[in-house]
Amino acid sequence: MEELIMTKTADSILNNPFLNKGTAFTKAERKALGLTGTLPSNVQTIDEQTTQAYAQFQSKSTRLEKRIFLMNLFNENRTLFYHLMDEHVVEFMPIVYDPVVADSIEQYNELFLDPQNAAFVSVDAPEDVEDTLRNAAEGRDIRLVVVTDAEGILGMGDWGVNGVDIAVGKLMVYTAAAGIDPSQVLPVSIDAGTNNQKLLDDPLYLGNRHKRVYGDQYYDVIDKFVEAEQKLFPDSLLHWEDFGRSNAQVILDKYKDKIATFNDDIQGTGMVVLAGILGALNISKESIKDQKILSFGAGTAGMGIANQIMDELMQAGLTEEEAKQHFYAVDKQGLLFDDTEDLTPAQKAFTRKRSEFSNADELTNLEAVVKAVHPTVMIGTSTQPGTFTESIIKEMAAHTDRPIIFPLSNPTKLAEAKAEDLIKWTDGRALVATGIPADDVEYKGVTYQIGQGNNALMYPGLGFGLIAATAKVLNNETLSAACHALGGIVDTSKPGAAVLPPVSKITEFSQTLAEVVAQSVLDQKLNKEPISDAKKAVADMKWVPEYKAVK
Numbered sequence: 330m331e332e333l334i335m336t337k338t339a340d341s342i343l344n345n346p347f348l349n350k351g352t353a354f355t356k357a358e359r360k361a362l363g364l365t366g367t368l369p370s371n372v373q374t375i376d377e378q379t380t381q382a383y384a385q386f387q388s389k390s391t392r393l394e395k396r397i398f399l400m401n402l403f404n405e406n407r408t409l410f411y412h413l414m415d416e417h418v419v420e421f422m423p424i425v426y427d428p429v430v431a432d433s434i435e436q437y438n439e440l441f442l443d444p445q446n447a448a449f450v451s452v453d454a455p456e457d458v459e460d461t462l463r464n465a466a467e468g469r470d471i472r473l474v475v476v477t478d479a480e481g482i483l484g485m486g487d488w489g490v491n492g493v494d495i496a497v498g499k500l501m502v503y504t505a506a507a508g509i510d511p512s513q514v515l516p517v518s519i520d521a522g523t524n525n526q527k528l529l530d531d532p533l534y535l536g537n538r539h540k541r542v543y544g545d546q547y548y549d550v551i552d553k554f555v556e557a558e559q560k561l562f563p564d565s566l567l568h569w570e571d572f573g574r575s576n577a578q579v580i581l582d583k584y585k586d587k588i589a590t591f592n593d594d595i596q597g598t599g600m601v602v603l604a605g606i607l608g609a610l611n612i613s614k615e616s617i618k619d620q621k622i623l624s625f626g627a628g629t630a631g632m633g634i635a636n637q638i639m640d641e642l643m644q645a646g647l648t649e650e651e652a653k654q655h656f657y658a659v660d661k662q663g664l665l666f667d668d669t670e671d672l673t674p675a676q677k678a679f680t681r682k683r684s685e686f687s688n689a690d691e692l693t694n695l696e697a698v699v700k701a702v703h704p705t706v707m708i709g710t711s712t713q714p715g716t717f718t719e720s721i722i723k724e725m726a727a728h729t730d731r732p733i734i735f736p737l738s739n740p741t742k743l744a745e746a747k748a749e750d751l752i753k754w755t756d757g758r759a760l761v762a763t764g765i766p767a768d769d770v771e772y773k774g775v776t777y778q779i780g781q782g783n784n785a786l787m788y789p790g791l792g793f794g795l796i797a798a799t800a801k802v803l804n805n806e807t808l809s810a811a812c813h814a815l816g817g818i819v820d821t822s823k824p825g826a827a828v829l830p831p832v833s834k835i836t837e838f839s840q841t842l843a844e845v846v847a848q849s850v851l852d853q854k855l856n857k858e859p860i861s862d863a864k865k866a867v868a869d870m871k872w873v874p875e876y877k878a879v880k
């Protein structure tokens with residue numbers, strides 16, 4: 330960074346968020362950089378700037394205004410933004426990330442001010458892919474790329490180029506939680522068109538104004554993107570986010586054994602749910618081998634979750650066939666059978682036989698399936714709000730002591746149930762995690778803390794550990810090690826304890842996770858560079874939001 334800064338003009342320094350310190354440039358720095366007289370004379374500390382920025386933040390009355398303020402600060406001065414976020418991580422997470430990021434995606438065109446150093450890859454210009462990445466990176470040493478094509482933004486469907494905000498938001502959480510240097514990250518939008526008619530009809534829409542491209546033309550652009558990404562940033566980790574159900578798993582399977590990469594909705598979500606179940610079982614003192622798991626919404630996330638739990642059951646000594654018997658996948662068609670039409674490849678591994686049930690033909694909705702199966706664990710990734718109804722939950726809770734219930738669909742308006750209702754309907758017996766932050770629930774004198782079952786608890790530590798260890802690939806062994814690291818952090822001593830650690834501790838447990846992940850990479854000799862000490866590698870990589878002196 331230092332060499333870079335010495336050759337710049339005053340204007341290009343003050344307008345570069347990776348270099349800018351604003352009023353915190355010292356007199357000597359101002360002199361050396363040609364900034365003398367371009368700022369008011371008083372030199373401020375980062376703490377003074379932070380206090381002032383927080384006061385401004387507090388003066389905004391709506392969550393969207395607060396977000397716009399924070400994003401402007403982010404656009405101007407990354408160090409100050411992260412210094413401030415460090416002090417207010419619990420308060421800022423829902424604003425820069427889920428759920429308020431969902432509002433900003435819906436209003437991207439109206440709110441657009443700044444491309445936020447993202448790369449915009451267009452399906453219509455495959456010849457520009459490499460230049461696009463090079464231009465957006467501007468010579469920075471990129472170690473982490475979050476890419477989305479926005480076909481399945483959270484549970485809100487197709488948002489075209491607007492979806493770039495989720496890539497930016499995921500990266501903000503990476504830096505705040507794990508400490509990746511914000512100048513080493515690159516958000517990428519793959520604009521493959523959109524099937525969102527509202528956007529296509531909107532004169533303000535900023536993306537490619539045509540239907541979404543699929544098939545060979547689409548996969549060719551993905552290939553070109555991965556090739557250029559690996560060529561330009563050979564030391565980087567590639568994180569896929571919010572791809573559609575028909576592409577997410579296909580893309581992951583294509584690249585996962587070749588490069589350091591993961592899909593957050595499949596693997597990050599699988600990890601956080603397994604960690605949450607392990608936390609819940611720590612509380613209930615039950616074994617995972619005794620659970621019947623119902624996935625409601627057998628899509629990208631639902632099947633990622635099933636696969637991660639499957640892996641855990643097999644590690645516990647079950648054969649694949651035995652492990653399979655623990656799962657019930659429910660989608661639009663109802664319980665998925667081996668003869669159900671239109672099964673996805675991921676669903677095929679988790680179907681049941683009609684002969685197992687006397688009323689198989691009636692199992693076309695969640696209520697009927699819950700009655701027939703008596704699940705002990707129910708996970709919602711269906712995008713269908715309110716579908717975990719009182720009667721369904723009461724039916725489930727009538728057959729198990731501590732029902733494990735995770736309504737995970739995001740954002741807020743899509744959740745299958747509210748934490749408060751789940752606690753009430755089960756008379757305090759449910760072990761709950763929700764996709765977005767939920768307030769404590771007071772019920773009959775006990776304070777129930779609700780774990781946030783969001784992949785944000787996992788991907789920062791996972792990704793940071795992989796980068797620090799210079800991992801060649803991510804495999805099941807490392808994923809499993811990470812799940813156990815987080816599943817073990819739960820405080821089971823007090824009644825109402827959450828099944829996952831609180832977001833207020835996200836920097837601490839992300840570091841633990843990163844160390845466990847890096848150690849697993851080294852143990853398997855999957856590191857590219859010679860590294861012997863996982864903890865040191867993680868510590869050396871960690872960026873702190875303080876201004877570095879410019880000599």
Ligand SMILES: NC(=O)c1ccc[n+]([C@@H]2O[C@H](COP(=O)([O-])OP(=O)(O)OC[C@H]3O[C@@H](n4cnc5c(N)ncnc54)[C@H](O)[C@@H]3O)[C@@H](O)[C@H]2O)c1
Pocket residue numbers: 481482483484485573574594598601625626627628629630631659660661662709710711712713737738739740743763764765782783784785
């Ligand atoms: N909390 C988290 O960390 C987390 C992580 C990933 C996804 N999610 C949430 O999970 C939801 C799904 O995400 P995804 O990426 O898996 O999307 P997806 O489109 O791949 O999967 C959604 C699935 O739900 C099914 N579905 C739709 N209507 C249904 C109905 N009436 N009954 C049963 N199933 C129905 C769809 O057919 C599809 O298979 C989203 O709301 C997303 O925000 C949460």
Ligand SMILES: O=C(O)C[C@H](O)C(=O)O
Pocket residue numbers: 427482483484571593594738739783784785
């Ligand atoms: O983005 C989130 O909040 C979690 C998850 O990746 C999702 O798609 O819902």
Ligand SMILES: [Mn+2]
Pocket residue numbers: 483570571593594
């Ligand atoms: Mn996602």
